[in-house]
Amino acid sequence: MSALMPTYAPADLAFEKGEGVYLYTADGRRFLDFCAGIAVNCMGHAHPHLVEALTSQAQKLWHVSNLYVIPGQIELAERLAQASFADRVFFSNSGAEALEGAIKIARKYQKDNGHPERYRVIGCENAFHGRTLATIAAAGQEKLLEGFAPVVDGFDHVAYGNLNEMRAAITDETAAILVEPVQGEGGLKAAPENYLKGLRDICDEFGLLLMFDEVQCGMGRTGKLFAHEWADIKPDVVATAKGIGGGFPLGAILTTEDAAVLGVGNHGTTYGGNPLAMAVGGAVLDELLKDGFMDRVIAMGEAVGAGLNALVEKFPTVFVEARGLGLMRGIKLAEGIDNRAFKSELEGAGLLVAPAGDNVLRLLPPLIIDATHVTEAMDTFAAVAARHAAA
Numbered sequence: 415m416s417a418l419m420p421t422y423a424p425a426d427l428a429f430e431k432g433e434g435v436y437l438y439t440a441d442g443r444r445f446l447d448f449c450a451g452i453a454v455n456c457m458g459h460a461h462p463h464l465v466e467a468l469t470s471q472a473q474k475l476w477h478v479s480n481l482y483v484i485p486g487q488i489e490l491a492e493r494l495a496q497a498s499f500a501d502r503v504f505f506s507n508s509g510a511e512a513l514e515g516a517i518k519i520a521r522k523y524q525k526d527n528g529h530p531e532r533y534r535v536i537g538c539e540n541a542f543h544g545r546t547l548a549t550i551a552a553a554g555q556e557k558l559l560e561g562f563a564p565v566v567d568g569f570d571h572v573a574y575g576n577l578n579e580m581r582a583a584i585t586d587e588t589a590a591i592l593v594e595p596v597q598g599e600g601g602l603k604a605a606p607e608n609y610l611k612g613l614r615d616i617c618d619e620f621g622l623l624l625m626f627d628e629v630q631c632g633m634g635r636t637g638k639l640f641a642h643e644w645a646d647i648k649p650d651v652v653a654t655a656k657g658i659g660g661g662f663p664l665g666a667i668l669t670t671e672d673a674a675v676l677g678v679g680n681h682g683t684t685y686g687g688n689p690l691a692m693a694v695g696g697a698v699l700d701e702l703l704k705d706g707f708m709d710r711v712i713a714m715g716e717a718v719g720a721g722l723n724a725l726v727e728k729f730p731t732v733f734v735e736a737r738g739l740g741l742m743r744g745i746k747l748a749e750g751i752d753n754r755a756f757k758s759e760l761e762g763a764g765l766l767v768a769p770a771g772d773n774v775l776r777l778l779p780p781l782i783i784d785a786t787h788v789t790e791a792m793d794t795f796a797a798v799a800a801r802h803a804a805a
């Protein structure tokens with residue numbers, strides 16, 4: 415038995431190197447990577463610009479702590495603010511930490527505005543916000559909370575996409591609403607466009623902060639820098655991570671000036687925003703903000719979506735429904751076909767995807783894919799589906 419704590423049940427696969435959209439095992443097998451480290455490797459593997467940013471920074475300075483000025487933080491915060499709704503940015507190491515900070519902001523914002531009694535956050539069923547005590551409470555799913563009682567107080571839940579339930583759940587103690595614009599782990603569900611707009615109206619009416627968890631759907635994943643931009647609204651707080659570091663651990667909280675309530679002594683982290691992270695984060699943003707980059711993400715997203723719809727049509731006994739937005743796509747498998755077993759079969763055929771709740775498989779390829787990769791992935795899906803359809 416290994417000394418490693420058995421918190422994961424990994425596939426029997428270990429990779430030695432990656433190049434672009436492909437991963438390679440030590441014995442030379444090649445895999446098309448439509449998992450991308452669960453929406454992390456947005457620029458694929460060993461992207462030359464990211465490798466250059468990391469290695470040149472590594473020769474100068476890795477870490478100094480936030481006791482000293484880190485110019486890279488000031489610069490990356492400014493660039494993120496320029497490109498988004500935000501005025502202020504805090505850098506963390508992960509998604510869960512960014513969300514912990516967002517929850518702290520919700521409480522402090524209300525206290526600073528004369529409402530210390532408002533501390534509760536309303537979220538959605540089937541949400542995922544990370545694995546810390548507060549973020550499992552924020553998600554509220556039984557499978558995440560089991561064994562870890564007492565549940566951190568201050569979180570309520572309503573059905574995703576339902577504005578009436580959201581409105582009805584607001585009390586004198588509500589501080590904020592926290593929603594994923596596209597639910598990832600929960601089964602790859604995109605919010606209807608009028609849902610996010612409706613949430614904005616509700617927050618304005620009741621004096622609540624509108625907070626989006628864009629850890630998975632942010633950083634260009636849906637063809638906009640942030641997924642909420644599709645709804646043409648401005649949130650108060652956004653937590654992001656995953657793609658922002660392209661594989662280097664990095665997260666961020668973005669806020670408006672009004673919601674930027676964290677000051678000296680209120681919040682902090684040892685590693686967050688260290689020079690290595692800032693160098694790579696800056697290189698990722700260079701690529702994301704290039705002319706035409708998002709147009710290609712949108713075009714490739716439409717190609718994947720069309721391919722998945724065609725699979726559902728061709729194999730109605732295997733697939734139930736195609737879902738998603740941009741390059742954040744899902745396909746729901748028919749009852750009796752286990753998504754994890756199907757995922758293993760795809761791996762056997764050289765294609766990596768990620769599982770999700772609701773018997774869904776997620777396709778989260780690097781944002782740099784081209785049409786040949788889409789065709790290869792769809793052909794592999796079709797080949798595995800054909801075996802099930804014949805059975």
Ligand SMILES: *Cc1c(COP(=O)(O)O)cnc(C)c1O
Nearest residue numbers: 508509510542543544598629630
């Ligand atoms: C992955 C994820 C998180 C947690 O991020 P970590 O970096 O694993 O802590 C939170 N919210 C969403 C929507 C995620 O997909």
